Amino acid sequence: MQQCHTALCLSVYILTFVLGFPANILAFYTFCKKLREKAQPIDILLLNLTISDLLFLLFLPFKMQEVLNEMIWNLPDALCPLSGFIFYLTIYTSTFFLTAISVERYLGVAFPIQHSLKRRPVYAIGASIFFWVFSFIHLSIVFIIPLIGGNGPIPKDTTNETNSGNTTTLSDVVTVERKNVCYENFTDQQLEVLLPVRLELCIVLFCVPLLISCFCYINFIRILLSLQHINRRKRLRAIGMALGTLVVFALCFGPYNVSHIVGFIQGRSPLWRDKALLCSTFNACLDPFIFYFSSSAMRGSVSSVLQGVKRGLPRRLVSCMVCRLPAVLKISSSHSNNSNSDKDKERKQESTSAI
The missing domain is CATH 1.20.5 (Single alpha-helices involved in coiled-coils or other helix-helix interfaces)
Structure with missing residues (x-):
């Protein structure tokens, strides 16, 4: 069973929650207000990314409690698959919405006239629904895996004698241990299904979106550098947003998805997988920086809050x-x-x- 270092994991979870929750609440309020005034496709995508982060943060306290209990799950059993499902679902919906934002930005500078004429909020709404449904279907594996070969193969020649003279088999011990942990200690039958699915998640839900984002933002930066009539400050801010998004994309989601590849090759979950998952956790408090550079409404909300604090x-x-x-x-x-x-x-x- 993977053991997440209590101090490290708890520090990351608390820092992410404390920084990310108020920032995403502000972003949620800003984009809802913006959509009521004048709906733009970029605002719809950013709102969905905010909702994804807020869902992640709302279920993050369950992870904190699990770490405090040394990875033993003592909450209601129904919350285990639900929290795991939301945790992993929001990771991959974030990759989709970050990719969609990169496409929107690239089309806006590469084909400004054509894109402005064909730009419709309904397209962003349709894309958002597709991303949620597509991710939901893929991540439903979280509910399916516990139903596959629950006890799994256990060595038959290992028994433990208790003080009272009763015999306790290793199968009973492992079964109890599996019931006390959440989405861990997979059997060989479960790993035969889970590891290929994880590899598919890595390719379809991470590698393809990353390649699309890299293509869009590299060309986005190249076009901006060639346009000298754009204000220098705005150009630098847009380039910073593009580079920052790529860095966040690679550093936050890269290690966790690399663990899928390594796990598929080794035939088991890597021991450092929980550490890689911590990088994905940071994304929830880094996305508001992307919102700040991507939306003038978000910059206005931040400045209003700062002015209110100063006054x-x-x-x-x-x-x-x-x-x-x-x-x-x-x-x-x-x-x-x-x-x-x-x-x-x-x-x-x-x-x-x-x-």
Whole structure:
């Protein structure tokens, strides 16, 4: 069974949740407001990416609890496949929506006139529905695998004698252990189905989207560099967005999908697979940076929040100072009274000594 280092995994999960949840809530509010005003295909794709991240973050506390319990699952059994399904589903829906955003950006600069004439929000809605359904069908393997050969082959010549004289077979021990962990300790029958499916997920849901994104963003950058009439600041921001998205795509999802290839070759899940999954976790708090560079509405929301914080902070300081002023005055008056009484005592002592 894979053992995720408690301090490492818990730190990554907490950091991702603390940074990602408020940022994605702000993004969700921004894109919903933008769609009510004027729906654009890019905003629909970004909204779906935000929903994917929020689903991931909502189920992340279950992973935290699992890590705290040393990977032992003591929550209701029904939550195990559901949390695993949502966890893996949102990873691959994110790759699809990041790829769709790259295609939208590339078409906008490569074929500006034709793309603007054929640009319809309904196309983005249709693509989003397809991505969700396609990923849902592929990731349904999470519900199917536990139903395949649950106990699996167990060595027959191994038994343990208990103190009471009862015999406990290794099959009973492994069966109990499998019931106490979530989506781990697969049998040989389960691995025969799971490993090829993981390889297919890597190729179809990661490698193909990555190649499409690389093609779109490399040509996107090449075209932007040749267009000198575009404002330099806007051009650099768009290039930064493209490069940042590719880096996030490769670093967050690459290690986890490489583990699928290694697992297929070795015939078992790699021991470092849980560490690779941590990289995918970071994506939920890195996507808001992509939103910031991709959407002017998101940049406006961030600036509004920052201005509100700047305006609210001085007011709070002033109100705190006003609230504390009477206490300060009271303390200072008591200090002055004490100092006056001390001076009177000194004067009396001086007069008595003079007499």
